[in-house]
Amino acid sequence: MSSKVIKVAVVGNPNTGKSTLINALAGTNLHVGNWAGVTIEKKEAFLKYKGYEIHLIDLPGVYSLGNNTAEEKITIEFLIRERPDVVIDVVDATNLERNLYLTIQLLELELPLVIALNMWDEAKAKGIEIDYKKLEELLCVKAVPVSAVKGEGVQELLEAVVEVYESRGKEREEKCVLHFEDYLEEEIKYLLEKIEKIQPVLLDLYPKRFLVISLIEGNTFFIDIPISDELNREILKVRERLEKMYHKDIVSLIVEERYSIIISITEQVVKKHKVKKADITYILDRLFLHKVFGLPVFFFLMWLLFEFTFELSSPYIDWMDSVISSFIAPLVAHWLYEAGASPWLRSFIVEGVIGGVGFVVVFVPVLFFLYLFMAFLEGSGYMSRAAFLMDRFMSVLGLSGKSFIPMIIGFGCNVPAVYATRTLEDRKEKILTVLMIPFMSCGARLTVYAFFVTIFFREHKTIVIMFLYLLGIAVAVVVAFVMHKLFFKTTSHHFILELPPYRLPTLRFILRNAWIRTKAFLYEAGTFIFATSVIIWFLLHIPIGVKKPENSVFGMISKTVAPVFEPLGFGNWQAAGSLLSGFVAKEVVLATMGNIYSGQVVREGDLEEIDLKEKLIEIGKGFIQANIEAGKRLITFFGILSDGEETLPVGENRSLVETVRNAFTPLTAFSFMVFLLLYTPCVATVFAIRQELNSWKWAGLSIVISFTTAWITTFVIYNIGKALL
Template sequence: MKEITVALVGNPNVGKSALLNAISGSEVKVGNWPGVTVEKKEATYKYKEYTIKFVDLPGVYSLRNQTAEERVTIDFLLKEKPDVVLNVVDSTNLKRNLYLTVQLLELEIPMVIALNIWDEAVEKGIVVDYEKMSKLLCNPVIPTSAKERSGIDKLLDTLIETFENKKFIQCEHFESQIEEYIKKVTDLVKEYKPILLDIFPKRYLAVSLLEGTLNDPIPSVLEEKLKQLREEIKTYYKKDIKTLLVEERYGVVLSIYHQTVKKQQEDVVDSSITLDKIFLHKYLGIPIFLFLVWLVFEITFKVSSPYVEWLDKVLGVVSSWSLSLLDKFNAPDVLKSFIAEGVLGGVGFVLVFVPVLFTLYVMIAILEGSGYISRAAFLMDRFFSSIGLSGKSFIPLLLGFGCNVPAVYSTKTIENEREKILTTLMIPFMSCGARLTVFAFFVSVFFTNNKGLVIFSLYLIGIMVAVIVAVMLNKLYFKTKSQFFIMELPPYRLPTFRYVINTAWVRVKAFVVEAGTFILAMSIFVWFLTNTPYGAKKDETILAKVSKEIAILFEPLGFGTWEATASLFSGFVAKEVVLSTMGNIYVGEKIQEEKKEISFEEGLKEIGYGFLDANVNLLKNFVSIFGFVKKEEEEFDEGLANAIREAFNPASAYSFLVFLLLYTPCLATVFAIKQELNSYKWMFLSILINFTFAWIVSFLVYNLVRKFL
């Protein structure tokens, strides 16, 4: 089979990803481009006798080579040299979209233009003569609708035909005098540095040299000749070459538009304008936004929680089966512990996030596909601009109060690299639900009369530290001044079920595949620390010995014992295991019950009935979102409570909670940061920042609280 590489290029919000999903289904691979936080999507699709590899490049408005998205796009098109460019444009917004099309023509790569969102254009009464447009652009133009999956086969056939022709027909759209200048530049390159013609497309090279945007070094004599040409152009046209070329491109766009758009009904009511009067209302906009965010928050965790519990049961059954099988082979206890706690524990730690992430990604896909998420960013921009961010940071930070892992992954909606990094580094300071279980236990032991106030203060400390970190990094590292926030408000659309599910599935699959190996390895490493030497007393394991050595670091914070240190170490794997570690150390027995032996038939029944229970609980949770459901009282371990009373006092307990709030995020969050920011540097910097601020703030809190308690 022949292989074809197709690069999808287009403006943001033109349906590139939706079109890719319509073509390839769920076979999309998600990652990041090397060295940047820009999301990378690829898909391979077999059609007839061809294997077509689609590379979905980030949405860009032009090829100026200024933003991370533009650099990724330019680098791929010039260095990877795809066989065909698939330029996806919005049929309802051709005046804006065709500017990029005209720039792509300068790259001299065979191209197919997809007039996407064709169904909406028809609804709005926009009639496009795409056959004439094809002649004017010297490249085939195909109407498509990702929503209705129309035009897909015709598009694929045209891509193959374009690939087989292997020809590029250059249309000279600029006025004759400018075309003469472009030819002069080409002649100068041939004379002074002809090797550049082997590296770059001829027209792109000439235009870039004229604009002065080419990054490659050129001989001084060539630079001098170009400078003379620019001055000549400026004298003749009374404007600089960059402005002139922008105007020329827009002139080409308008000419093509007026020749091909035959009819447009002016009386068609734009529903987006009507909806914006509600969603962006001066007084109603913020309350509606907060309600929708609350709804996303509630649905994400209430829909996923029954299936998280079910997966936990499944893993318990599988663990029991594994232990039974190992017993039949007389396997040693150390191997059984390794399989049940190290391997299956690590696998389980990955899988329990799947329902949460899938539900979250479904909600985000709905918000993205509907066009609302851009409005949300607009509404919250005023506050976040004061700390160097935009309104798009609000939703990820809010989700962090539920779970930091999906919150980090939700930063995919932030295009600006600096804002994405800052938001991601702020998220671990948001107190997640796992931390809350530890907070609730300690507060019930030491602060019975002020439970709500103490827990609220912890949440407030996390928010304040996150803001301080963002401001410091913005001023000291990024050194950026306040900027105007400009973003497009796309029309409201109803995303298709296929698009929503495929988008969520692709992102969850990427998490499982990429996070699985890393988290499993770390889970095994932690098991090794807590169980070596196997069978030894709890204060003689490697974890205990290491904890004793570093416990001195926490003495100024009020909890410099190896037991507290060991529980914090286990909290790096997951914050919710801090209490179980303390129970094992202080009380001498695990809080969780020992797994009983389950037969194969019983296990299948438990899994099946558990799944039915999960669906029933899902319905109950849906009802509880808008109703009032009595919360069950949590079990309170008096043995552990008494042990903690002896090991801590109110000041050291509060200091411990502050440290737990701020220190190194859990293992899954750490990997999510690495995966989303595509950088070990930021991953390790996040760990360092969290630990440093945790120590400083806990030290201050401990010494302040001691004076008043």
């Protein structure tokens, strides 16, 4: 017997634990991708249950099927076009009333529904008692109490899905249709008859009740064929009559009618008992949203986030770095040598390919840790509080508090920050936010500062780096302000944001989330960084047989570009060259400098004999040590920050330090850092901008804007510095 495939769409409001439920249902079979044409996450999973093959599709979180947000479009189009066999409507049991609004609309769509009453345990703890049998009876659908976090009710949910699937095809009983007020129902019937006469094809394409109500509401974006003039006239007549009859606009009328159905249901189904338990969300918000302390607490948490990310990830970075540079690279070089590959090919593979991939891989621990903490902040519900606190400041720039969240993420890495702007509904707000993100100093840039600062500003390390971070923010604000005033002139945007209750995210949720995003970074950005570093390698080695990087094509290009940086204090071709390569990824700047200044193309010293077993043991030991080191850092962190000797990842590179010390003065080093902070986003970010805004124009403009801003700012700072010293 071949198994039957059940196509199940999972729908629900944001913050209802939809993702957690999908994880609980699907386990590790989850595939994450994007919806075609938009970068909204699409999760899919296949699972087997009692001889059925269940195909789960996670639809974006929506509050209704009415508006025109990208999420709502995807949801409604999927439900209408694909006609899933069963829809799981994930409902937050602690907030039944608002969640049922979407349920009512799903019922209008006449889809076979199973309601998952999620957070059942939380609702019980809050003293909310839901008579779900009664709810089933009233709505004529299956309802299953579930706790996705604890994995409770998951089996029952699957059982209900199969049951609904097997009883499909049965006409919904008339008593199950949720009726509006009589007069409105008469008009619905009237319009339905008119459609049958005037344009019956509409009834073949769309569920009839949903179609009629949507036409009356004027919510017609999902209808692909033009509506005939005659029908349009009828619709207008119906609308006019209704507005006159009820003395309110049509949108209010329909929404209120839906809610009056909901209220009559919740009155019969929900009982609330007083509980003596303290409301944690209320108490935490008293602190986190406090008028005076809210902001300082927020900045403290941000500082903690970065401190944790960098402190905990750096042992792993060192470890990854050593695995690649002292194990994989020499090993491959050795194999190639044995196989009789030419020095040219060896150099290409070891420096171009492994070097390129290495830069991406070494960078992964920072991102992973950053994503861990971000996932915690998101899962806990704090992110929306940050948006709440910052909204007032962002509104000056024509933005809203929501656009602040991507900027925070930008401090970790600009790439996911750009993707995070997908939650911004307004296109102009989104563009403006995306243009600000490259000025947020990311982790990659920090590695370069760390190198320069230890050479030139040993005494004032922290102040210099802090200054750079703040400068980035200040420049972003100025640029956004100018853009806002000159080009967008938007009236202040609205800001409506749900503040969900604080919840402690499970470790599983955090790890899975962080891993999914790290993987996405490796795929999306990795390919680009890899490709570009291969190109740079070629440019450094053409014409073939070139001995000095200075005479390579790369050197020539750098020399041509160098005069642009002359007024900024670092007009030598080496600096220009490393900045050029920094376009690929900011941390590549250091590597390029190393390559250029050391002046040798192939390091023959790499070809020593390697004992594979010994090396592997060494790597294993290294990893354990990295764990111990990270653990130590975590402990010292809580043991009141004993500021020990900070090890910088570039400590052993003595010769490079010396050359750089001679090539720069503190002032030119400083202006070099300022320029590095502000100039063009890296390739991965540019690619992300193009993808997220779906426009090369804005991606290009972002480069132009940041480059000009960087040049002007650095010029001003360099000249002020020169005048002062």
